Amino acid sequence: MAEYQRHEHDVLIIGAGGAGLRAAVEASGAGVSVGLVCKSLLGKAHTVMAEGGIAAALGNVDDRDNWTVHFADTMRGGGYINNWRMAELHAREAPDRVRELEAWGAVFDRTKDRRILQRNFGGHKYPRLAHVGDRTGLEMIRTLQDHGIHQGLDVHMECTILSLLKDGDRVVGAFGYQRERGRFVVFHAKAVILATGGIGRAYSVTSNSWEGTGDGHALAYRAGAELIDMEFIQFHPTGMVWPPSVQGILVTEGVRGEGGILRNRDGRRFMFDDIPDLYRNQTAADAEEGWRYTQGDKDARRPPELLTRDHVARCIVREVKEGRGSPHGGVFLDISWIREKLANAEAHIKKKLPSMYHQFKQLADIDITKEPMEVGPTTHYVMGGIFVDADTQLSTLPGLFAAGECAAGINGANRLGGNSLSDLLVFGKRAGEHAARFAKANEVGQINEDQVGQMAHEAVAPFDRPDESIADGPYQVQYDLQKLMQDLVGIVRTEKEIVRAIDGIGRLWERARNVRVYGNREYNNGWHTALDLPNLLTVAESIAKSAIERRESRGGHFRDDYPSKVDEFSKFNHVVRKGEDGRMQVSRRPLSEMPSALKKIIEDNQ
Numbered sequence: 060m061a062e063y064q065r066h067e068h069d070v071l072i073i074g075a076g077g078a079g080l081r082a083a084v085e086a087s088g089a090g091v092s093v094g095l096v097c098k099s100l101l102g103k104a105h106t107v108m109a110e111g112g113i114a115a116a117l118g119n120v121d122d123r124d125n126w127t128v129h130f131a132d133t134m135r136g137g138g139y140i141n142n143w144r145m146a147e148l149h150a151r152e153a154p155d156r157v158r159e160l161e162a163w164g165a166v167f168d169r170t171k172d173r174r175i176l177q178r179n180f181g182g183h184k185y186p187r188l189a190h191v192g193d194r195t196g197l198e199m200i201r202t203l204q205d206h207g208i209h210q211g212l213d214v215h216m217e218c219t220i221l222s223l224l225k226d227g228d229r230v231v232g233a234f235g236y237q238r239e240r241g242r243f244v245v246f247h248a249k250a251v252i253l254a255t256g257g258i259g260r261a262y263s264v265t266s267n268s269w270e271g272t273g274d275g276h277a278l279a280y281r282a283g284a285e286l287i288d289m290e291f292i293q294f295h296p297t298g299m300v301w302p303p304s305v306q307g308i309l310v311t312e313g314v315r316g317e318g319g320i321l322r323n324r325d326g327r328r329f330m331f332d333d334i335p336d337l338y339r340n341q342t343a344a345d346a347e348e349g350w351r352y353t354q355g356d357k358d359a360r361r362p363p364e365l366l367t368r369d370h371v372a373r374c375i376v377r378e379v380k381e382g383r384g385s386p387h388g389g390v391f392l393d394i395s396w397i398r399e400k401l402a403n404a405e406a407h408i409k410k411k412l413p414s415m416y417h418q419f420k421q422l423a424d425i426d427i428t429k430e431p432m433e434v435g436p437t438t439h440y441v442m443g444g445i446f447v448d449a450d451t452q453l454s455t456l457p458g459l460f461a462a463g464e465c466a467a468g469i470n471g472a473n474r475l476g477g478n479s480l481s482d483l484l485v486f487g488k489r490a491g492e493h494a495a496r497f498a499k500a501n502e503v504g505q506i507n508e509d510q511v512g513q514m515a516h517e518a519v520a521p522f523d524r525p526d527e528s529i530a531d532g533p534y535q536v537q538y539d540l541q542k543l544m545q546d547l548v549g550i551v552r553t554e555k556e557i558v559r560a561i562d563g564i565g566r567l568w569e570r571a572r573n574v575r576v577y578g579n580r581e582y583n584n585g586w587h588t589a590l591d592l593p594n595l596l597t598v599a600e601s602i603a604k605s606a607i608e609r610r611e612s613r614g615g616h617f618r619d620d621y622p623s624k625v626d627e628f629s630k631f632n633h634v635v636r637k638g639e640d641g642r643m644q645v646s647r648r649p650l651s652e653m654p655s656a657l658k659k660i661i662e663d664n665q
């Protein structure tokens with residue numbers, strides 16, 4: 060047996076963002092031993108960047124809100140191909156999860172009568188996002204981390220998992236390496252939860268942190284689990300576009316929730332030009348009504364800037380394509396205009412959007428209280444991911460659970476802002492609970508040492524390749540992949556371009572198999588990038604192969620050659636799995652029949 064560092068836990072959680080931490084709290088509370096692995100330092104997961112808030116129908120600001128409205132909003136946003144059971148559980152349980160977080164020490168912004176304050180966000184009928192200024196993710200991570208650590212868990216920081224270990228069909232552990240020293244680590248566990256977050260780094264313009272390389276998606280796929288809905292990528296409408304060094308960094312939807320408006324080069328508020336039929340009844344008739352909505356007027360309807368993200372992003376692309384964009388290829392987002400309405404506008408903006416104020420001041424030398432920001436779409440979130448059972452978060456493999464952004468179902472074709480943080484809490488808890496139950500009910504499985512040896516061999520292969528066979532290093536392949544995805548499988552897609560993308564991804568796979576890295580294994584970023592490549596490529600291939608099959612436009616997937624929704628495509632999800640020949644297969648799985656009580660909720664909320 061090779062001399063690797065070894066750890067044994069009842070439940071191993073891969074990922075220490077909101078989903079992983081919430082799962083850890085639940086599993087350790089159930090009395091099992093928990094190991095938590097993350098690529099960065101504890102507390103630095105991508106969740107920490109979340110800004111706008113957590114969606115939960117607490118009804119604190121508008122008492123007409125309740126779980127049924129939240130459920131209907133989520134299904135409408137998702138183009139009705141969401142897993143209805145997940146959407147139901149999420150809407151029902153999110154309020155309790157938020158109150159629980161508060162009880163554990165999260166200090167939310169307050170209403171005048173000292174309840175948790177809630178703000179407007181795109182696609183949510185009523186003000187629904189519990190928030191802490193525009194630093195909600197930080198508060199959430201801090202609270203979960205403090206609570207979890209005191210409850211007892213073993214944390215393995217700066218450790219990247221490369222592969223899941225299996226005993227027959229069952230997942231029984233994971234193999235990885237310590238990023239600092241490059242040493243290999245074997246984790247043995249009765250149950251494993253994937254909570255690895257998103258895939259934004261498969262594109263060149265993204266709001267995601269360096270950790271978002273789709274590892275969990277790829278780990279699950281390689282182990283034989285199923286992915287669904289991979290064609291649905293969310294391009295957030297407002298990322299920074301200038302200066303180039305900060306391109307893609309998110310500008311929270313909270314800016315629009317607080318009254319920010321979008322204008323083109325000619326000063327026109329273009330969002331009023333195109334309002335989808337599905338949302339016409341819920342959208343303000345004019346600027347005045349939109350402003351009243353943002354200020355809490357219950358009789359007003361939301362401004363068109365708060366339509367769903369897919370729609371707003373496409374409107375921005377249209378303005379830019381048709382020559383009405385801002386100087387650096389975006390449009391203008393203006394919150395400073397509220398000075399016309401509020402005497403204390405400057406202080407108000409700084410209080411409500413402190414991070415945005417500092418972000419623009421420091422990175423772009425723009426004072427958002429006085430001038431507009433330049434913004435454009437940025438790759439933000441993946442709706443697709445690991446297929447899980449709605450109630451337990453169990454994947455199609457025994458012993459393997461998934462939660463958070465790497466799992467799929469709740470969002471369907473498009474996620475509403477704020478629904479991710481609540482998803483992490485609701486389904487992180489469920490994953491922790493059911494993984495702990497699985498661990499209690501099952502003995503530890505066998506680790507196959509040959510499998511471990513093979514993985515170690517493959518991991519160091521990039522050091523051993525002869526120089527002469529190598530055309531490029533890992534960074535070049537990564538760059539070319541990101542550019543290919545951005546150009547050919549981005550916001551607006553066509554058959555011709557996706558075919559080119561699939562072809563290009565095939566060639567990038569070849570190049571990735573031959574990349575050479577130099578130096579030794581101690582904090583070697585080139586090596587880390589070489590090891591990321593198979594994950595990024597798996598994710599890219601699954602997006603492109605699912606996108607070509609969906610010959611319609613729905614949610615985050617827009618086909619220029621099929622610009623409308625098509626009824627046939629509203630009846631199934633795309634499933635991606637590894638075929639017996641090792642090739643990626645995409646098939647259809649019919650949606651399950653929604654109970655009539657839930658159908659009625661949707662009808663009542665049209």
Ligand SMILES: Cc1cc2nc3c(=O)[nH]c(=O)nc-3n(C[C@H](O)[C@H](O)[C@H](O)COP(=O)(O)OP(=O)(O)OC[C@H]3O[C@@H](n4cnc5c(N)ncnc54)[C@H](O)[C@@H]3O)c2cc1C
Nearest residue numbers: 074075076078098106110111112220256463464477479480
């Ligand atoms: C700027 C920004 C603002 C956002 N604002 C909001 C918001 O206001 N409201 C909202 O609902 N959503 C928001 N989102 C989306 C939301 O933040 C994410 O979807 C969510 O935080 C994902 O959480 P997670 O727990 O699934 O994963 P993450 O927080 O991404 O954590 C993933 C964890 O997995 C670890 N990991 C990954 N791969 C491996 C591996 N191979 N081995 C070991 N560990 C691994 C990482 O190190 C990390 O610890 C925002 C996103 C961005 C980018």
